[in-house]
Amino acid sequence: MTCQQVEAAKSASMTDVKSPVPDPAPGAKAPGISRAIYGMPMFATLLAGDIRATVSWYTAGLGFIDLFTMLGPDGGPALVHLRRWQFQDLLVRPARGPVAPSSGCTLSFAAVYDELDALAGRARAHGGGRVDGPADTPWNTRDLTTADPDGNVVIFTAARPPQFADAAFSEQMRQRSGQ
Numbered sequence: 001m002t003c004q005q006v007e008a009a010k011s012a013s014m015t016d017v018k019s020p021v022p023d024p025a026p027g028a029k030a031p032g033i034s035r036a037i038y039g040m041p042m043f044a045t046l047l048a049g050d051i052r053a054t055v056s057w058y059t060a061g062l063g064f065i066d067l068f069t070m071l072g073p074d075g076g077p078a079l080v081h082l083r084r085w086q087f088q089d090l091l092v093r094p095a096r097g098p099v100a101p102s103s104g105c106t107l108s109f110a111a112v113y114d115e116l117d118a119l120a121g122r123a124r125a126h127g128g129g130r131v132d133g134p135a136d137t138p139w140n141t142r143d144l145t146t147a148d149p150d151g152n153v154v155i156f157t158a159a160r161p162p163q164f165a166d167a168a169f170s171e172q173m174r175q176r177s178g179q
Helices: 003-014 051-061 113-126 167-177
Strands: 044-048 065-071 077-083 089-094 106-110 130-136 141-147 153-159
Touching: 044 051, 051 065, 051 077, 051 089, 051 113, 113 130, 113 141, 113 153
Parallel strands: 044 089, 106 153
Antiparallel strands: 065 077, 077 089, 130 141, 141 153
C-alpha cells in the first residue's frame, strides 16, 4: 500500500464507527440504555455529600440507571456506577468531607432535541437540584443545564434539527470547514 492508500483507508475506517447519538431530526428517539459492561473510553467521578440524594437526582430526576452499586464496609454505597446512554457513565462516591459546589468543571451529555422538555419537567418534579432551560444556543444546540445536590453542573445538549437551526451560523460553519 502507498502512503496515500493507507491514509485513505484510515479515513474511511473512521466513518465505520456508529455513534449512539441519533441524527438531529424532529421525532428522533434516544437510544436505549445498555447494561453491558465495557471498557469506558471516558467517565467522570463525582463526590457526593449525600450519596443517596445524589444518586436519586440522577436516576429519578435525570433518567440515568444504577448500573451497579458497590457497598462499603459500613454497608452503605461506596461507589455507584450510573449510566444514561452508551459511553455516558458517571461514578458517584461519598465525599469524606463537605463538597464545594462545582468550580468551573461542567459535564456535557448528548441528548435528543425532542427529549429535553420532558427531561426538564422530570428533573423539576423530582426536586433536589437546579434546572435551567432548555434554551437554544447561538451554536445551534438546545441545552438543558442542571446542577445536582452538590452543585455539579451537567448539561444535556442536543443538536437542533436543520429546520430549527440558525441558517447564518450553519453557513458560517460550512464556510469554515471548506464545504
